[in-house]
Amino acid sequence: MTSRLDVSDGFLGRGDDVYEALIRAHEGLTDDESAALNARLVLILANQVRDPGAVIEAIRLARETGPPSEKA
Amino acid sequence: MGTYVPPRFAYRPAAESRGHTGQRRPVAIVGAGPVGLSAAIDLALHGVPSLVLDDNDTVSAGSRAICWAQRTLEIFDRLGVADRMMAKGVTWQRGRVHRRDAEIYSFDLLPEGGHRMPAFINLQQYYVEEYLVERALQFPELIELRWKNKVVGVAPRQLGAELTVDTPDGAYTIEADWVIAADGANSSVRRMLGLPFRGQDFDERFLIADVRMDAAFPNERLFWFEPAFHAGQSALLHKQPDNVYRLDFQLGPDADPALERQPDRVMPRVRAVVGESTPFELEWCSVYAFRCARLEHFVHGRVVFAGDSAHVVSPFGARGGNGGIQDVDNLCWKLARVVGGRASEALIGSYDEERGRAADENILNSARTTNFMTPKTRTERLFRDSVLDLAPHAGFGRALVNAGRLSRPCLLSGLRLQTEDADSGWAGPVPGAPAPDAPVTDADGQPSWLLNHLGGAFALLCFVSDEAELADCAALKASAVSVVAIASRALSRAAPDVLIDHAGIAHARYGAEPGTVYLIRPDQHVAARFRRFDPDAIEHALLRASGADQSIRSAA
Structure with a gap:
């Protein structure tokens, strides 16, 4: 099966803006609050993709690219 | 040595x-x-x-x-x-970013030819x-x-x-x-x-060391996240003339500057990068914290x-x-x-x-x-390390890796000296952008570079295709501005002072058609551009860009 996941750079030259916004969103939060914010954000973006197959591919990629101890 | x-x-x-x-x-x-x-x-x-x-x-x-x-x-x-x-x-244009001992990706700062100047020296x-x-x-x-x-x-x-x-x-x-x-x-x-x-003060300390050695490092910017030779931190290497190499080591916020600049502390750090067999001398070193302020x-x-x-x-x-x-x-x-x-x-x-x-x-x-290199919270580090984890597998991850966004000229678009385009959908440098270089042939038939004909004074860069357009362009010379005419092919003998864009690179880079005119500032930035010779519009843009409109108004 070919992956429907597009991992090319889609930030349109604004990757650093997005990254900074992500980091700033966590300022002043505890680790648990940060983890919860990340979970909400993942769900929001998973919906925004409008492609459940791609979301499942993305989950697989995230699972496979972690440090060795976290890999499936 | x-x-x-x-x-x-x-x-x-x-x-x-x-x-x-x-x-x-x-x-x-x-x-x-x-x-x-x-x-x-x-x-x-x-x-x-x-x-x-x-x-x-x-x-x-x-x-x-x-x-x-x-x-x-x-x-x-x-x-x-x-x-x-x-x-x-030392001329260079490629940067390589490593994590631990593996290269994550490399980037080319000047993938196209046709510039007199390289990406960096x-x-x-x-x-x-x-x-x-x-x-x-x-x-x-x-x-x-x-x-x-x-x-x-x-x-x-x-x-x-x-x-x-x-x-x-x-x-x-x-x-x-x-x-x-x-x-x-x-x-x-x-x-x-x-x-x-x-501005913002950064707590992180960095060691910067210049070492002289006969080594085989390439003419490239080499950056490491978490290298084996400098555990948990980052490092940067640049080659300079005279076999001198610049090494930057991240030391963490708790490093003692007076201690870390001692040769007996610096030498082992350098030794870990260059290996046991390469002799080197320490030329200069400094330990410092950064500040961004204005x-x-x-x-x-x-x-x-x-x-x-x-x-x-x-x-x-x-x-x-x-x-x-x-x-x-x-x-x-x-x-x-x-x-x-x-x-x-x-x-x-x-x-x-x-x-x-x-x-x-x-x-x-x-x-x-600096923030990317020195994550300050657990969450910041998780994001940073996740970007590095994804980078070998995904283009978007490489786009987020921030090992240095190297100096680019600032776009001055929309600021008061520039005149907005009257036409839309135009490739080439927008008003406020630096004028791009291109190889040309000069009036004597010698190879030359476009930027060597611009700058110092205001100039009208006129793309012409025949003698009639050249005459229009010459008529503009009446203003306090020099005229640089450029054509795809040689015009008649009566038109000797025309640059020839033999490779078509200037026309392509400026999105130029016959009759296109760029008004170039003395600092080689585009002030305005026009699809057709329009003396009134050009004069207006020139007054605006040169600050003459205000003095004229106050004198009136």
């Missing part, structure tokens, strides 16, 4: 220090670093005399600024010093200063360099400033219509005027700040030295017009506007890189 021997510049007692009243100067420049010296040369090319005051009598101690970007080299070329720098410097600041001093000495009528002349007082006046200068023969005062404060990050002029310098305004009455006195950045991205030279490029033609009575003082306000934007951009980019 020879070590660089810094030149000593002769101190001479100033006439003023022997009780003579100093002649009032149009421009005094405080600081003979790369910024102050470039300003003196640029002003001299515009026919404006300047007095340069420096508290020392030699060049920079240590290599300091080493990476000079394409746009800066184009400016140095306009100032007449680029050839020497190119001959001596590495050249120690002391060479840059030495070459600039030698160039400045070619203007004995216009540039006076005074060594061991330390400015210890600045008193703003209605139309200028009075400087108090300390010398080995005592102090003197001198008045100038304009003062350029190019006296660096710890600017004494800034301090004496009591101007706040606000003056709120760069123009204070008749005192104008340029370079590090106006704004400081972290070094990742090479935006300090390059930003300073680009300040000079922006300022000097404006100052020359104001000093020469061809524009109102309001034109200097556009320097503050345009270079203020550039400073914000440089600070933003260098601060982001």
